[in-house]
Structure formats: C-alpha cells, structure tokens
Amino acid sequence: MTPPDLVVRARRAWVGDAWRPAQVAVTAGRITSIGSPDDTPAVELADDEVLLPGLVDSHVHVNEPGRTAWEGFASATRAAAAGGVTTIVDMPLNSLPPTTTVEALAAKRAAAAGKLSVDVAFWGGAVPDNLGSLGPLHAAGVRGFKAFLTPSGVDEFGHLDAEQLQAALAEVATLGSVLIVHAEDPADLHADGALGPRYADFLASRPPVSERHAIARVIEAMRRTGARAHVLHLSDAGSLDLIRSAKADGLPLTVETCPHYLALRAEDVPSAATQFKCCPPIRGAGNQDLLWAGVLDGTIDAIVSDHSPSTPDLKNADFGLSWGGIAGLQLGLSVVWTEARRRGVALDDLLPLFTTGPARVAGLDALGVLQEGAPAHLVAFAPDEERVVDVRALEHRNPVSPYDGATLTGGVRTVWLHGTPVVHEGAVTAPGRGRARA
Numbered sequence: 001m002t003p004p005d006l007v008v009r010a011r012r013a014w015v016g017d018a019w020r021p022a023q024v025a026v027t028a029g030r031i032t033s034i035g036s037p038d039d040t041p042a043v044e045l046a047d048d049e050v051l052l053p054g055l056v057d058s059h060v061h062v063n064e065p066g067r068t069a070w071e072g073f074a075s076a077t078r079a080a081a082a083g084g085v086t087t088i089v090d091m092p093l094n095s096l097p098p099t100t101t102v103e104a105l106a107a108k109r110a111a112a113a114g115k116l117s118v119d120v121a122f123w124g125g126a127v128p129d130n131l132g133s134l135g136p137l138h139a140a141g142v143r144g145f146k147a148f149l150t151p152s153g154v155d156e157f158g159h160l161d162a163e164q165l166q167a168a169l170a171e172v173a174t175l176g177s178v179l180i181v182h183a184e185d186p187a188d189l190h191a192d193g194a195l196g197p198r199y200a201d202f203l204a205s206r207p208p209v210s211e212r213h214a215i216a217r218v219i220e221a222m223r224r225t226g227a228r229a230h231v232l233h234l235s236d237a238g239s240l241d242l243i244r245s246a247k248a249d250g251l252p253l254t255v256e257t258c259p260h261y262l263a264l265r266a267e268d269v270p271s272a273a274t275q276f277k278c279c280p281p282i283r284g285a286g287n288q289d290l291l292w293a294g295v296l297d298g299t300i301d302a303i304v305s306d307h308s309p310s311t312p313d314l315k316n317a318d319f320g321l322s323w324g325g326i327a328g329l330q331l332g333l334s335v336v337w338t339e340a341r342r343r344g345v346a347l348d349d350l351l352p353l354f355t356t357g358p359a360r361v362a363g364l365d366a367l368g369v370l371q372e373g374a375p376a377h378l379v380a381f382a383p384d385e386e387r388v389v390d391v392r393a394l395e396h397r398n399p400v401s402p403y404d405g406a407t408l409t410g411g412v413r414t415v416w417l418h419g420t421p422v423v424h425e426g427a428v429t430a431p432g433r434g435r436a437r438a
Contacts, residue, residue, distance in 0.1 A: 004032060006419050007042035008378055010051035014351055015370045022051065026376040029418035033372060045380050049413060052351065053370045054086025054118075054377025058143075058358035059232065059256065059304035060329060062088075062120075065111040066096025070310045071397050076329060077117040078428045079307075079395035083330040084412040086118050086377035087437075089362045092125035092146050093157040094308075100125040100157075102136045109436050116434030117422060119375075121362060126168045126179060127158045134171050141438045143362040144178035144230070149214045150186040153279070153324060159186075166221045173227035178363070180230040183214035184280055195320035197272035202319035203281050208236035211280055215239045219246045219253065228252040230361055233306045235261050235280035237290030244299050254361055256302040257291055259335040260326045264402060272317035276402045278306070279324040296349060302357035303336055303350070305329045307396070315400050327401045330394050334408040337383065341409060347383060364437075376419035385411035395428065 004025040013022035015034060023042060025033045045051055057080065064072040080088050090108065092099035099105050099122060108122060124142035126134060134145060147168055148159035160168060165181075172179045188210035194202050215231055219242060222229050231243065234257045246253045260276075266284045269276045276282060294300045308325025316322045328335065333354055340350055355368030366374045391404035415423035422430040 006376070006416070007040055008045070008051060008416070009037050009042040010045040010049070011047065013051035013370060014053060017352065019050070019348070022370070024051070024370060024378065026419040029376055031370065031372055031374050031376050034370060046382070048384055049380045049382050051370070052084065052379040052381050053355050053368050053374075054379055054415070054417070055084050055333060055354045056087045056358040056362070056364065056368045057085045057304050057307070057329065057332065058089040058302065058362040059091065059306045060088040061091045061094055061308040061325070063094050065107055067094050070094065073112045073115040073120070074117070074431070075395060075397040076307070077115070077120065077434055078431055079330040081117045081415055081417070081423050081428050082395050082412060082426065084333055084379040084381060084415060085329065086379070086415065086417050087121065087359075087364065087367055088118060089121045089123055089143055092123050093152060094154050096156065098125050098157045099123065099142065100127050100130045102140050105137060105140055105142065112436050114432060116436065117428060117431040118417060118434045119437055120434060121364060121437040123180065125157060126160065128160065128164055129158065131164060131167050131171065135175060138175045138177050143364070144180055145172055146180045146182070148182040149217070150182065150184045150189060152182070162217060165217065166225060169221050169225040169227035169229065173225050178228040178230055180232055181218050182233070183218055183231050184210040185213040185217070188213055191320070195318060197317050197319065199266065199269040199271070199273070199276070199319060202277065203266055203283070206279060206281050208238050208283065208287070211236035212239045212242065215242050219251065222246070222251050222253060231255040233258050233261075233280065234291070234300070235283055237287045237294060240290065240294045240299050247299070254301040255299070256304050256358070256361065257295070257300050258304060258306045258326070259328055259332045260402065261291055262288065262295070262303070263335045263339040273402070274315045274317065274319055274322035275400050277319055277322055277324045278308070278326045292343060292345070295353065296345065300353065302361050303332065303353040304358050305332045309396055309398055309400065311398055312400050327396050327398070328403060329396060331389065331403055331408065333381070333412070334410040335403060337410040338408045376416060378416040379412060380414035382411045382413055384409065387411060
C-alpha cells in the first residue's frame with residue numbers, strides 16, 4: 001500500500017465539531033483518512049498546539065488590479081496564510097475595474113496568477129449598470145453578488161435604491177445565487193459634524209438605525225422574491241432581533257460580524273486614530289455585549305475580517321475624510337479568541353464561525369473541515385501563546401492597523417495548504433502555492 005504524503009498527529013484536533021485525538025493522513029493534497037493516533041511516522045504537534053482545519057475568510061478586499069498600492073494578492077494572501085486562513089473570497093471593489101463584468105473577473109484572475117499563498121475565490125458586484133445581466137458573471141464562477149445600499153466610497157461601484165435592490169434579489173434568485181449586502185440606509189446617515197478628529201462625531205453620523213432600516217428593507221424584498229441574502233459586517237446588535245425573526249420564518253438569510261466589532265469599543269478609540277475607522281462603525285461596549293450574545297446563540301453565522309486597507313496617507317487625522325476600512329486579515333482568530341477568553345467563551349464556540357460558517361456563506365463545500373476527501377488545509381494553533389502585535393511585522397502591504405501594540409493570545413504556528421507546509425513557526429515559508437478557484 002502506498003504511504004501517504006503527509007501524516008499529522010495531534011492530541012486535540014477539531015473533527016466533526018468536537019475535540020479528539022487524531023491522526024490525519026494526506027495524499028495528493030487531500031485528506032485520505034482520520035484515525036486514532038498510532039506509531040506511524042508523523043508530524044507531531046506540540047503539547048500546547050491544537051489541529052484546526054484551515055480557516056475561511058469570505059470578506060477580503062484585495063484591491064488588485066488598479067489600487068494595488070492599497071493591497072495586492074501577494075501581500076494579502078501572505079497575511080491570510082500567517083493568520084491560518086487558507087481560503088479567502090475577494091470582494092468586487094476597490095479594484096479597478098470592479099468585478100462587475102466577466103472581463104473584469106478575467107483581469108482579477110490574471111492579476112492573481114502566480115501570487116497566491118492561499119486559495120482565492122471571487123465575489124461579483126451588483127450595481128445599477130449591470131442589473132439584468134448578472135448571469136454571465138455567475139456562469140464564470142463568482143460566488144455571489146455584492147451590493148451597497150448606501151454610497152460605497154468609490155465612484156465606480158454604485159449603490160442600489162429600493163427598486164434596484166428588489167430587482168437584484170429577483171435576479172440572483174433566478175440564478176440560484178446570493179446577494180451579499182452592505183446594509184446601511186443613506187436616509188439615516190448624517191455627514192454634518194463628522195469632520196474632525198473626534199470619534200464620537202463620526203459615530204453619531206452613522207447611527208444604528210441606519211443598519212436596522214436597511215436590513216428590514218432587505219428582509220422585505222427577500223419575502224417578495226424568495227432570494228437568498230447575506231448581511232455583511234453587522235455592527236448594530238439592535239438588528240439581531242430582525243434577523244432572528246426572519247430566520248425563524250424560514251428565510252434564507254445569513255449574517256456576519258467582524259473581529260473589530262467583537263473586540264474594539266467606541267469608548268476606547270483615541271482622538272484622530274483613524275486606523276479604527278470603518279463603515280458601519282465600531283460601536284459601544286453595551287452593543288458589543290449583545291453582538292457576543294448573537295455569536296453564542298447562533299444568530300451570527302460567520303466572523304470575517306472585512307480586511308479593507310489603504311495607503312497610510314488615506315488614514316489621516318480626520319474621521320470624516322479618512323478611508324474607512326480595518327486592516328486585520330492576519331489577526332482575526334487571535335483578536336476574537338483574546339476577547340473570548342476574557343469573557344469565558346470556549347474556543348469550541350468560535351471555530352464554526354471561522355470555518356464552516358463563512359464557507360457556507362460563499363457556497364464553498366468541503367472547506368473548513370477535517371474530514372476524508374476534503375482539501376488538506378491544516379493549521380497548528382497554540383491557544384495559550386501570547387504576543388504583542390508589531391504592525392510593521394505583519395504581512396499586509398501598509399503598516400496601519402488598530403491592533404498595533406495589542407497583546408493577543410493564540411498563535412498560528414504551522415499551516416499546510418493542500419498538504420504542503422506554507423507557514424512554519426508563524427512565518428510564511430512557501431509563498432505562491434495557492435490556487436484561484438473557478
């Protein structure tokens with residue numbers, strides 16, 4: 001019998017949503033068996049390490065081609081690998097051109113060629129100009145379509161009004177796809193007073209009701225069209241009851257939140273610290289407590305980075321004028337695990353939201369699991385390891401992040417992609433081995 005290419009043995013492995021001792025055998029990049037540990041020669045995890053499936057991040061702005069100075073496939077996927085993320089799904093903006101045509105998707109794939117350190121799939125965009133013609137993008141392999149209900153921040157990616165939202169949902173229902181929605185209602189946003197260095201002014205300009213009204217509009221349109229929809233980067237915990245009710249009614253609605261909403265608090269944002277700016281904004285401690293309740297009761301389906309970096313000059317001292325985006329792709333699991341430990345939340349409760357949850361959102365079957373036949377994406381994670389973040393040592397392109405100087409718990413030590421080691425002792429050692437998914 002031909003021996004496997006790789007055997008990894010762990011005292012604690014996350015198999016079937018439970019911890020167990022396991023020995024994972026890999027041949028030709030796929031898991032061929034998961035058995036009890038024996039004396040087979042193997043890579044043996046350290047006593048303080050656990051074996052996880054590769055994480056999935058379904059919300060990453062790579063920005064290449066066109067705004068590659070902000071981020072690019074080489075740097076973004078190195079950051080993902082170092083954070084234990086073995087598959088990302090690239091957002092259709094802020095690249096130039098945005099992924100709203102088959103030609104733009106082809107440009108994305110061409111730009112990614114030879115640069116990927118993890119696997120990459122792609123979202124398409126639903127904008128006013130391409131409604132009614134989403135079919136070719138769907139046939140070309142995008143995982144679904146992103147829409148904004150408020151201005152996106154870039155002129156080339158327009159937002160949908162109420163009538164266009166319903167048209168987009170009707171179209172994706174016909175295609176059997178999903179509409180993923182930036183849900184803020186522009187009627188509730190107040191630009192006046194947001195300029196300047198005070199975070200409180202920016203926070204007041206994007207009130208929680210803007211999310212509630214937009215999510216209610218999405219749910220209403222789902223009822224009329226029968227479409228599947230996903231709410232992106234939920235910040236307002238007051239919207240959770242709307243989502244719970246829609247799910248209880250059987251609507252195919254899912255929702256994600258992000259590490260910055262679960263770990264950072266409005267009360268702690270310093271003056272002029274625009275590395276903390278994102279849209280929708282980081283809200284207060286009481287809101288955060290309720291978001292955690294949504295994580296623990298299963299209302300929230302996924303925790304993803306919404307990695308949206310820019311060049312340092314766009315993160316100036318004015319909250320109204322600076323770019324709104326958080327850079328945190330490499331740190332997501334550690335950020336959330338650090339806060340979870342403080343709250344007495346078990347790692348078990350988090351792992352589905354970093355693995356199978358985002359995989360299901362993007363329709364990526366057999367990812368985020370350790371099971372026979374699945375791609376051999378494996379992560380050795382040390383839950384008790386502590387480190388201080390130095391933004392200059394992170395893999396993403398520009399040294400800007402709200403986590404700079406933070407003490408985090410949990411370290412990614414080794415990552416195998418398709419059975420090949422790509423991260424060793426926390427450092428990317430074999431870049432360029434990722435694949436673009438059809």
